Amino acid sequence: MLHFALWKRSTIWALVVIGLALAMPNLFYERVERHNDAVQAIELQGATPELVADRDAWPGWLPSGLVNLGLDLRGGAHLLAEVRVADVYADRMDALWPDVRDALRAVRDEVGPIRRADSPPAELHVNIGRPEGMAAAIAAVRQIARPTVTLTGVGSSDIEVRGAGDLLIVQLSEAEKEATDNRTIQQSLEIVRRRVDEVGTREPTIQRQGADRILIQVPGIGSAEELKALIGTTARLTFHPVVSRTDNPDEAPGAGNVLYPSLDDRGIYYVLERTPVVSGEELTDAQPGFDQNGLPSVTFRFNPAGARKFGRFTQENVGAPFAIVLDEEVISAPVIREPILGGSGQITGNFTVDDSTQLAILLRAGALPAELVFLEERTIGPELGADSIAAGKIACVVAFVAVLFFMVASYGLFGLFANIALIVNVAMIFGLLSLIGATLTLPGIAGIVLTIGMAVDANVLVFERIREELKSAKGPARAIELGYEKALSAILDANITTFITATILFTMGSGPVKGFAVTLGLGILTSVFTAIFVTRLMVVMWMERRRPRTITV
Structure with a gap:
């Protein structure tokens, strides 16, 4: 247990260095953010002196991934929108009319002349010249029906056709309405996401809420009105x-x-x-x-x-x-x-340059299939985000200092080793968050604070086992070896159960819950790595250098 092959040592220190390198850009957040934005802008619109200066403010050969700040830390806009799914029914009826007209023309001899009549939005009404031919008209229109496959409507037709006097009535079936509603929500989600992504916003939260609502949270945007102007327009272009x-x-x-x-x-x-x-x-x-x-x-x-x-x-x-x-x-x-x-x-039209750019963005992203009605809107200012960051820093620093003091006071030199591993652990958490492009929110900061408290649990288990082995008059090397060996199962059991909890939170939760689960899960992985490998490697290197006859934990 105390022998580390050279390749193992090299791998452990290489992973630590990579984690620290990935976390480093977050110490220069604004400079790296300007660099990343400038690189993206140069690719899209070409170089300008200002963009080149921002790009060169950070060396291109260094990592430039950042932990994205969530809405509660960066400020931005929050919207809750309702999708008017019923509006799509009218469009479906309009699109169906040419097929219905062609089907009825094929049986003109039986139904006589046809004419589209005014109707409710979710129905299509057609007057036929010969009411006695209604059966033939219904049969002809039913031929253009298509099957609808849903969990509750397998084998159903997409339309229902009936007659009333000389009036032929076509409407969507209940199964097709359900499928249309789900399809409309999914299309709206995708189009809203594409519109927001077109303007380069970082890590927006866009998700379905309930049957017909969409939650939209976009960090870094100026106001809710600006966000509504971007996504609230249906942008349905027709000729x-x-x-x-x-x-x-x-x-x-x-x-x-x-x-x-x-x-x-x-x-x-x-x-x-x-x-x-x-x-x-x-x-x-x-x-x-x-x-x-x-x-x-x-x-x-x-x-x-x-x-x-x-x-x-x-x-x-x-x-x-x-x-x-x-x-x-x-x-x-x-x-x-x-x-x-x-x-x-x-x-062409009476466009400004901004108008034409905005219209092009909307058309590229696609038209919303239905109107969005905004039920709730909030603008979170950057000052509130700065206060949240300051409060999060205070919480992390207090937890960090308390844990460092406790470990040194309780375990002396071994506690110092654990503290160094703890610093590496937190840096690696930020490195992994930067690598995957995760978004940090206030619940995420809570996950990091919790990880700081939990990170030394493994070391405490090991050190207490070493103390017990020293009491049985074993030598330092054997006591350390047995301490790690006997504590390993308890360390794995405790962290695996917590990791399963974090996985369930991430799978079943949404928004802030997922942010907490991500930082907690990554913190568990880095905690186990630093406790089992980094701390032990430092102890082994110290033992090889000093070769003490006795140790005090």
């Missing part, structure tokens, strides 16, 4: 045929049409076909740029399916206007001069 233009906001658009205001020309309204030719879901890229007049614009590109539909529409409607609609406002309504077959185009 519609123009039916007419009017200055009457109360004009009835007619069945199958919608009335949208113009974004640029206040007081002007456009009557558009409700079903879009192509939508923003088929965009593959959007970038800010400038038009031929040097004004800010946004260039976009469709995927192959969107490019085909857009090209076919523009080819068939040369000379006719079409509307570019963003969140139910007409950005522009240009006339198609020639077919647009390349699958790309440009959106």
Whole structure:
């Protein structure tokens, strides 16, 4: 037990040095943070003298990973949003109308002429000319139904079709509504995450809460209003045929049409076909740029399916206007001069550079499938975060000093060895947190404080066993060897059970609980390593150098 091969010694000290090196950037937090931000900005937009100066403030060959500070330490914005999942039903009905129309046209001889009627948002109503052909109409529309696979609705159809007089009614089935709700929440989570990531925010917390709510916490952002401006816009881009233009906001658009205001020309309204030719879901890229007049614009590109539909529409409607609609406002309504077959185009309007950049970010991230309604919002200032950090430092320092004093007072030189291992232990915790890019919160600091108190438990067990062996008149080397040997099982049992608890907390918990579990789990790993290997190696090296005949623990 007291013999360490050279390769073992080299491995232990190498791991300690790596841990200290990974933790070191956190001592120069602001400088390294500016370096990391500058490196990222240079990759995206090119070098400027200011960015180069920030990049060179920290040597590129040194580790530059940092422990990200959570919302309660750094300040930022907290939002709780409700997803209006029912809004998606209306879009599904609009998207279903062309298929229903084609299915009914296939049995025109039996159902007669058809016409879409006004209906509630979650339903599609179609008038048929021959009520006696309703059975044929229902059968034809049911042919376009698709199966829905959910835990509670295996084998169900995605739509329900029924008739009432000359009115054919189509709506989503309950199983499909459940699947749609879950899909909408997941899409909203992913799009919110992509929008936040686009602006380079560090370690946001974005997670589902309850059936239809999303919790969003973004450290480092200026205010809740700024965060709402980034993620609160649906950013649904669609391209519609123009039916007419009017200055009457109360004009009835007619069945199958919608009335949208113009974004640029206040007081002007456009009557558009409700079903879009192509939508923003088929965009593959959007970038800010400038038009031929040097004004800010946004260039976009469709995927192959969107490019085909857009090209076919523009080819068939040369000379006719079409509307570019963003969140139910007409950005522009240009006339198609020639077919647009390349699958790309440009959106112009009264944009500033910031507007075009923001719009490009939103379009790249994708449109939210449903509106977000913000139920709760908080802005946490950096001053509160600084107070939290100061309080956390005080807690850590008090715990640290108390443990150091207790170990030296109780175990003398061996306590000093344990204290050195404790310092290495805390540094390695920060090194591992930096390596995995973890976020440190106040509960995480509590986990570190708890780890400081627990870190010396293994050494206490070993030292007490050594004391007992010395009382039985064994020599120093044999007493130390037996002390480590007999204490090992107790050390492993205690730390494994605590590590299992930390794993359960991480798996079942969320937010602050996970932060506590991460620091506690990593602290257990580093504590066991430093107690079993680092402290023992220091004792062995001291024994080899001094060769004492007696020792006092």
